[in-house]
Amino acid sequence: MLHPMRHPISPPVHRGANVRSALTACWLAFCVWGAPLAQAQAIGERPFVLAYDESGGSEGSYSVKLLRLIYAEAFRRMGVPLEVASYPTARLPLLLERGLIDGEMARALVYGKLHPDLVRVNESVLVGAFALYTSKPELRLGDLKDLLTSSLRVEYRLGVLSCEAAMKAAVSGERLSTIATTRQGVEKLLRDRTDVYCDIDLAVLNVLYGPPLPGVGALRTLMQIGDPAPLYPYLNPKHADMAFRLAAVLKQMKQEGVVEQYRKKVLHEFSR
Secondary structure, three states, X not given: OOOOOOOOOOOOOOHHHHHHHHHHHHHHHHHHHHHHHHHHHHHHHOOEEEEEEOOOOOOOOHHHHHHHHHHHHHHHHHOOOEEEEEEOOOHHHHHHHOOOOOEEEEEOHHHHHHOOOOEXXXXXXXXXXXXXXXXXXXXXXXXXXXXXXXXXXXXXXXXXHHHHHHHHHHOOHHHEEEEOOHHXXXXXXXXXXXXXXXXXXXXXXXXXXXXXXXXXXXXXXXXXXXXXXXXXXXXXXXXXXXXXXXXXXXHHHHHOOHHHHHHHHHHXXXXX
């Protein structure tokens, strides 16, 4: 029997070959483990960009403050850094579909029907109501059909799809106009440049709780259009997996009463 100490079978040691072998092993290890890990860390550190419609509410407004609180907590629970952005109504779907932003904060169900490639998070974040508003104390409407035979000047905010559909069906072209922002729509009512304005109530609350607007006390709800509308987050398709996680977190936050606490907190801030 051969004794290993007396009869060595290892090849001679060549330092250059050993160094090359070590470098090769390190490179392969990086390719298998290091590169994917570095990529995952880079993706994890990049903030998730969630945007809201600035045409209906600016930074610091009622709905934006409320949405910021809700999403800050939701993304904290998921361990995902969050960045909030704002864009005009018409730009948001273009940016989202192209992947230039990752998601939108709050849109109604009808939005998903017009943009079927987007991923809806199956848990609403807020509930809004689409309604007609006026500043004329004597004005009354039984239903939307009354607009067909009236001479009322009617306006709605661009991008508010439920208002657009309802008003186009009930008002002739020459009496129907559009406006870019909710504040502009309310201002025109107060200045008697229009008679009826259609928007979602959350956006109108932003105006009521916003910078002072002369005569805003005359603004009142004329009638609601349809049932209250749940508003959902919509994501770019590349974030389909996150949609399930976000839905679960939002549902849990509601069950814990966190969302309602935030709503009361923001209302209290604006009612002082």
